[in-house]
Amino acid sequence: MPVLRSIQARFEKEQPFRGITVAMCMHLEMKTAVLGKTLKAGGATIAITGSNPLSTQDDVAAALAESGANVYAWRGVTAQEHHENLLRVLGHKPQLIIDDGGELSVAVHTEQKQLIPDMIGACEETTTGVHRYRALEKDGLLKYPAIAVNDTRTKYLFDSQYGTGQSALEGVMRATNMLIAGKTVVVGGFGWVARGIALRAKGLGARVVVTEVEPVRATEAVMEGYSVMPMKEGAKVGDIFITATGCKGIITAEHFEEMKDGAVLANSGHFDVEVDVRALREMAESSRTARPNVEEFTMKNGRKLYLLAEGRLVNLAAADGHPAEVMDMTFADQALCAEYLVKNKGQLAPKVYGVPPEIDKATATLWLETHNITIDSLSREQLRYLNSWE
Numbered sequence: 001m002p003v004l005r006s007i008q009a010r011f012e013k014e015q016p017f018r019g020i021t022v023a024m025c026m027h028l029e030m031k032t033a034v035l036g037k038t039l040k041a042g043g044a045t046i047a048i049t050g051s052n053p054l055s056t057q058d059d060v061a062a063a064l065a066e067s068g069a070n071v072y073a074w075r076g077v078t079a080q081e082h083h084e085n086l087l088r089v090l091g092h093k094p095q096l097i098i099d100d101g102g103e104l105s106v107a108v109h110t111e112q113k114q115l116i117p118d119m120i121g122a123c124e125e126t127t128t129g130v131h132r133y134r135a136l137e138k139d140g141l142l143k144y145p146a147i148a149v150n151d152t153r154t155k156y157l158f159d160s161q162y163g164t165g166q167s168a169l170e171g172v173m174r175a176t177n178m179l180i181a182g183k184t185v186v187v188g189g190f191g192w193v194a195r196g197i198a199l200r201a202k203g204l205g206a207r208v209v210v211t212e213v214e215p216v217r218a219t220e221a222v223m224e225g226y227s228v229m230p231m232k233e234g235a236k237v238g239d240i241f242i243t244a245t246g247c248k249g250i251i252t253a254e255h256f257e258e259m260k261d262g263a264v265l266a267n268s269g270h271f272d273v274e275v276d277v278r279a280l281r282e283m284a285e286s287s288r289t290a291r292p293n294v295e296e297f298t299m300k301n302g303r304k305l306y307l308l309a310e311g312r313l314v315n316l317a318a319a320d321g322h323p324a325e326v327m328d329m330t331f332a333d334q335a336l337c338a339e340y341l342v343k344n345k346g347q348l349a350p351k352v353y354g355v356p357p358e359i360d361k362a363t364a365t366l367w368l369e370t371h372n373i374t375i376d377s378l379s380r381e382q383l384r385y386l387n388s389w390e
């Protein structure tokens with residue numbers, strides 16, 4: 001992760017986080033550990049927990065703990081343990097939060113309000129978390145500034161799209177060892193994550209069906225050459241289903257009824273609410289673990305449906321998450337936004353902010369430089385032409 005490494009080298013000298021405790025709730029795998037080490041190199045004390053029960057890699061958590069971070073995470077935490085870990089992290093009295101799903105800030109705003117006066121701000125990693133921060137802001141409850149890191153181009157164009165696109169398919173392939181070519185892959189949603197999944201499924205030779213609720217995105221999917229239809233129709237034709245909407249109830253009982261024998265169900269949206277796993281359990285006659293991360297459900301008429309990774313983020317639970325090349329950009333944004341919050345301490349209102357454009361540009365510039373890619377620059381005459389009305 002050369003971009004983060006170059007930021008780390010600067011942080012080591014400048015110590016922007018000296019005396020500051022950073023609370024992190026993130027998928028605790030290799031790339032996140034590099035972000036933690038980068039902040040620590042800048043003088044921060046780190047307290048971290050995982051943001052999903054199946055995305056923590058125990059060896060990475062152990063290595064990060066050994067490097068001096070306060071780590072409260074292991075793969076397979078229960079909901080109760082997850083909550084206890086959030087509170088343990090907040091017990092370090094952080095001034096900065098790096099959230100993935102809004103969980104730390106929701107806990108601060110509900111049950112740990114005594115932390116609010118010292119809080120400098122928060123950075124949020126994913127679409128679902130940004131929804132929650134904006135909902136807090138809309139209700140007039142947000143008490144400190146938050147930066148929607150997810151919504152900047154150097155995040156969603158690369159991490160959400162290409163990172164999740166590749167790793168979600170990888171999760172399905174590692175879990176099932178299925179051939180994708182010739183299969184019908186039904187993708188729930190056509191946002192940044194879902195379009196990456198659709199693109200990679202198409203590239204592997206699948207017929208891709210997209211379901212949407214938003215007309216412009218549905219139109220984009222049609223123009224990309226995908227079949228667009230309601231999930232009720234998609235349920236009949238799909239061999240593999242991958243949801244990525246950030247919404248709940250995308251695949252439910254009425255869809256399980258329609259599915260073909262052997263259909264595979266996976267989710268790549270943040271929470272495990274897109275595939276109605278509880279309904280699936282209730283409808284099935286029996287279930288068994290067919291392979292690691294694959295649960296086979298035998299339905300009443302003998303059909304078998306296969307649920308991957310308990311309906312949790314398949315790319316992190318059944319594979320290693322996004323490749324380092326894209327997380328290098330996302331986490332550069334995170335590191336630079338955390339530094340921005342500290343530099344502007346006390347000057348930002350309690351609102352949700354976009355990533356400052358200069359940070360987006362700095363991240364992309366560093367990424368190109370560290371990959372030895374040079375680009376053209378505008379001449380003075382071109383600049384004048386572009387800025388002129390004449």
Ligand SMILES: NC(=O)c1ccc[n+]([C@@H]2O[C@H](COP(=O)([O-])OP(=O)(O)OC[C@H]3O[C@@H](n4cnc5c(N)ncnc54)[C@H](O)[C@@H]3O)[C@@H](O)[C@H]2O)c1
Pocket residue numbers: 126127128129156159160164188189190191192193194211212213214217244245246247248249250268269270271313314315316
């Ligand atoms: N797996 C990962 O590593 C990873 C990475 C990034 C984001 N995420 C998560 O993936 C989810 C999607 O993120 P995004 O950035 O693509 O969001 P987005 O807002 O760009 O796209 C979501 C799309 O889903 C559509 N949608 C909403 N409800 C729907 C419904 N009921 N049926 C069909 N379509 C529906 C919306 O119209 C929208 O086009 C979020 O939960 C996000 O947090 C996961």
